[in-house]
Amino acid sequence: MSRLTSSRRPGTRRPATPRVDYAALFAVTPAPCLVLDPDLMIVDVNGAYLRATGRTAEDLIGKHIFTAFPDNPEDPHASGVKNLSASLHRVLAYRVPDTMALQKYDIPLAGCPGAFEERWWSPINTPVLAPDGTLSWIIHRVEDVTEFVRSFGPRRPTTRRSPGRAEMEAELYGRAQELQRLNEELRLAHTREHHVALALQEAMLRCPDLDLHPEIEVRYLPAVETLNVCGDWYDVVDLPDGCFAVAVGDVVGHGLEAATSMGMLRSALSASIRAVKEPAPALEVLGLYARSLEGALATTAVKAVIDTRRRRITYSSAGHPPPVLCHLGNACTLLDQATDPPLGARPEHVTRPQAELSYAPGDTLVLYTDGLIERRDRDIDVGLARLTDVLARSGGLDPGLLADALLAGMDVSSGARDDIALLVVRL
Numbered sequence: 001m002s003r004l005t006s007s008r009r010p011g012t013r014r015p016a017t018p019r020v021d022y023a024a025l026f027a028v029t030p031a032p033c034l035v036l037d038p039d040l041m042i043v044d045v046n047g048a049y050l051r052a053t054g055r056t057a058e059d060l061i062g063k064h065i066f067t068a069f070p071d072n073p074e075d076p077h078a079s080g081v082k083n084l085s086a087s088l089h090r091v092l093a094y095r096v097p098d099t100m101a102l103q104k105y106d107i108p109l110a111g112c113p114g115a116f117e118e119r120w121w122s123p124i125n126t127p128v129l130a131p132d133g134t135l136s137w138i139i140h141r142v143e144d145v146t147e148f149v150r151s152f153g154p155r156r157p158t159t160r161r162s163p164g165r166a167e168m169e170a171e172l173y174g175r176a177q178e179l180q181r182l183n184e185e186l187r188l189a190h191t192r193e194h195h196v197a198l199a200l201q202e203a204m205l206r207c208p209d210l211d212l213h214p215e216i217e218v219r220y221l222p223a224v225e226t227l228n229v230c231g232d233w234y235d236v237v238d239l240p241d242g243c244f245a246v247a248v249g250d251v252v253g254h255g256l257e258a259a260t261s262m263g264m265l266r267s268a269l270s271a272s273i274r275a276v277k278e279p280a281p282a283l284e285v286l287g288l289y290a291r292s293l294e295g296a297l298a299t300t301a302v303k304a305v306i307d308t309r310r311r312r313i314t315y316s317s318a319g320h321p322p323p324v325l326c327h328l329g330n331a332c333t334l335l336d337q338a339t340d341p342p343l344g345a346r347p348e349h350v351t352r353p354q355a356e357l358s359y360a361p362g363d364t365l366v367l368y369t370d371g372l373i374e375r376r377d378r379d380i381d382v383g384l385a386r387l388t389d390v391l392a393r394s395g396g397l398d399p400g401l402l403a404d405a406l407l408a409g410m411d412v413s414s415g416a417r418d419d420i421a422l423l424v425v426r427l
Helices: 022-028 046-054 078-092 147-151 163-204 208-212 256-276 279-290 380-394 398-408
Strands: 033-036 043-045 120-129 135-144 216-221 230-239 243-254 300-307 312-316 325-328 332-334 353-357 362-367 418-427
Touching: 033 046, 046 135, 046 147, 078 120, 078 135, 078 216, 120 147, 163 256, 208 230, 216 230, 230 300, 230 418, 243 256, 243 362, 243 418, 256 279, 256 300, 279 300, 279 312, 300 362, 325 380, 332 380, 362 380, 362 398, 398 418
Parallel strands: none
Antiparallel strands: 033 043, 033 135, 120 135, 216 418, 230 243, 243 300, 300 312, 312 353, 325 332, 325 362, 362 418
């Protein structure tokens, strides 16, 4: 047999891949690491960290990180706790890694109560996310660079030091200081942009008519790892003759561009339903408008008009996941009989379908965007089945409690990788 030919016979099974012991890997990782929970309590520590700090696992596990490592009270310029706290809270808020500039953070001297020793660290804080996007842990990894920093400090007169090296060291230190300044400016700019984005999102999602409907509850959860501005929306519009309209929609993408497109589409659909008073024609108008709006193609939306006098729901969907009607007996009906492609998907205009069904007082209508049910590792039908199961078990709750129960039952109470708009109507 050639040496380049596999010796495995056809039909034989490959050896099973050994299971990786991640705890053992963490224990021997050469970089010093702490594992923190979302309350910043130390839950694990590896050997390299214990060696770097002169501590034992019993000294650290179960303690708050700033109880274990407070600022040096003898150093009036100590800023280690403040800087590390800011970094860790950025990780908690944005769920993205945060690399810190070089930090002077003295630590208590082991075995000498009240005494501290000078230490310089190069830290990075990394979130560990659960499958639903919530933060489970933070890995605090550091490198002790104290000896390196000290090498740039004052030297004895007898120390020989070439002029070229002195210039290089001065330039390196200057660049490190400049990098720290620029990093802080970037963080401040990011914070300002974050606040502006949130204000923009809140303004665009405002529904004046929603205040007149205590039987309707809405929830909006931005996607994790974003600026908290996305393309999902909800809307409530009062119509004549005892009718009102509800809608949710989803613009492809995240960030300010998607949010801007969302605002224009939401306004256009809100105006359209007031003019035509039926969901399918309103979506047709919106589809024509979407063709002229950059970033609007492939947007999905669903519109439903509730006639409280006739107890009828009329609806139409542009490629959106189906709303769910939960009856008093907890049986669920999918509103999936009037679904068409997303906005702008067809090259020519085609009349959109429309369907209607009756409801009984006390039934509950739920509209949502795909972030509630879609996951990368499972089919969307699985998520839809889970949604109807949670709704059937919790449908008797008041709308506000039901909305929260749906988010919890879908494991997205703290957000997910995609944004989520949820609208619950008690009919």
